[in-house]
Amino acid sequence: MSQKNRGILTWGVLAAVVVAGVLAGRCAPSAPKGRKAPAAASDIAVAAQKTYVAPGDLDEYYLFSSGGHSGQVYVYGVPSMRHLSTIPVYTPYPATGYGFDDESKAMLGNLTWGDAHHPALSETAGDYDGRWLFINDMNGRIARIDLRDFKTKQILGPIPNVSGNHGSSFVTPNTEYALMASRFSIPIPKGSYAPIDKYAEAYRGVLCAIRIDPKSGEMSPAWQILTPPFDWDLGDSGKLASDGWMFWTCYNSERATGKLEVTASQRDRDYIAAVDWKAAEKAVAEGKADTIGGIKVLDPKKVPGIIWLMPCGKSPHGVDVSPDGKYVIGSGKLQGVTTAFNFEKIQTAIRNKDFAGDEEGIPVLKYESIKDAEVPVGLGPLHTQFGPDGWAYTSLFVDSAIAKWKLGTWEVVDKIPVSYSVGHLCAAEGDTVSPDGKYLISLNKLSHGRHLSVGPSQPESSQLIDISEEKMKLLFDAFTEPEPHYAQMIKADKLHPIEVYAKEDNKNPLAIWDVKDAGVTRNGNEVLAKVVLVRSTITPQAIEVQQGDTVKVAITNIEQTTDELHGWGLLDYNINIVCDPGETKVVTFKADKPGVYPYYCTNFCSALHQEMQGYLIVKPRA
């Protein structure tokens, strides 16, 4: 090879190396460049210490997490994030016999599912009082759970006219009312017909207040407000400075139909409704409401001075009132900022009739006159919760992050990535007048890659974040039962649950407390079996009936000892009862199948649990 050729070759190789180097530099990196460095070992040790609750030790907070379309409420301990209990609400739950006995079956009605999104703890003077938990169902219902025994006590509804109850249950500061709203407007009363091309005129949105008895917690429908067919999304109640007001966001103020992701995104702004509920109460008392579908309905066209519309970034999701009640936080869910509206300014604008126009008689306020600040939190702000000292935390769905900022200075001071696509977030007592700070939970929609694979049905995640210091710190990934939308976190010492139903509190007329009183009586073709469950016998051991009899079985667990539950499972008849200590449950069925069917204790109770059994003997028709 000549000297010249060798030179060309050398240059050629060098050039090739340079080109290859440049090309290599152009390859996509294996991880996003913006990705944070993995946590240092010391941080992990701190996080482990902060979340480790030693065996036998108790958690500091209860977390009541909604179960979405599972229809249930799940109870977790914070900071361990251990699942403690499932409270069945809208769906039968064989584990506790819920939906099998006469009473819970009647409460469920004909529905075997619900879509439960937003739990609300009862409040006194704007603070959690630990009495009840309310939770909405998309099927126009709302339920009350008694926190004395963690049981669903009432399911109210479906409420007339309400369709797709999403903007619920957000109670008022003294639990006077729980909120409800139609997400999917329909012609009302429910059951009326109108073709979809008459959507704008014939379909109606409805906002609804549910009255709560201050003593018993018993809920009853109070009144409704008729609105244009917007899609009411989420709500909150005013507190302190804004006590007496309710707020709801809406999307589709376009009144569009069809492909809403496009048709309902045409206007730059949608609305937050501000409702003066004391004025609404008064108007109803003065007889200004119409009765539609059996409920008092206020029409803002006829009854002004009750509802106003606050323009908000388009397609907003959450609306959240600050602990002092002075600010209403809301934003378009595709925006990069969240807006802090000043309640004082809203009042001034209403007083001065500083309106930009109206929507079918409902005055629309001017955005510029009522907003205090646009806080640059990041992309996709959905919900805001609060800590002490004016700290606010906003979830960012698009960014998959949570931003920490300050009320008043409107300064964003910290941001923490979450995995992934956070919806709601829940701070310790973070929607009350006195938030605790300390813990924040990010309720994420996606969790892929963060857990052992369990197939395509991937779990949702709830991430525990430490907010006790200046910087937010991720502590723990929990994979909570589907689907946590919103949650409420309450200091454990505010609850005082009972552990057995005291004999003297059992008012069931069919309850018996002595095995000597157990037995079967007949009245025509109706058979009543009074059954006693106590370690380790079911009395009577045989129940004999005729085919075709209506059999009512009243089962009392006469134990008064903590944790001594007994079951009464009847094979082949689809009956599954579980009685807590001191509890009586009644189940009525038709003995239509002849033959012999065992019943037995389903809930392991004692060393001789297996022996706790008996037979339903159904004598065939002659």
Next chain:
Amino acid sequence: MRAILEKSNRLLDEPLDMAPRGLLVLATLCLLGAYLFPLWNLTMFAPQYPDGLRMDIYSYKLDGGNKGQDVKEINVLNHYIGMHDLRADDFTEFKWIPFVVGIMGLLFLRAAVLGKMAHVVDVLVLYVYFGLFSLWSFGYKMYSYGHNLSPTASVRVDPFMPPLFGYKKLANFEVYSYPQAGSYALGLAAVLLAASAFVAWRQVRSARAA
């Protein structure tokens, strides 16, 4: 022999001074403890009963811990080994012990008023007899419960003696049995009676020496 008897008769005839009489009154007050406080306590621990099952025995009643629930729970557990239910109406002691304690009190006061050495000796002897008989009765009750087991019980265990005093391991249970304030008050009454007799004797002796 006669001399000894005469000497003791003289001693028994001696009138009591104020101090021994005061001690008798104090002893009477101690008897009130039998009505106010439990006499005995049984506490049983097992892994699934970390807080224990507690039973207080009064002179006139059985009292379970946890608002009476613990006695019911003990009975539920005992039914597996065929033991009789612990029921207040099975304890005749609940009738006669309060009555006898009352009689004792009256006798103490009688001794304090009549104030002869003989009276003190009488009540001391009677009281010690009553105390020992009650203890035996309680022990025999325990023995009967532990030995009269139903032959058809689901769990067969050898007849056993529950602990009268102190600790005993019974199956998965640690059982502790100890006297309570009521018994200590009754014991104190016995001590005061003895003290009364002793003080009186010392006074008599020193009076003679003088």
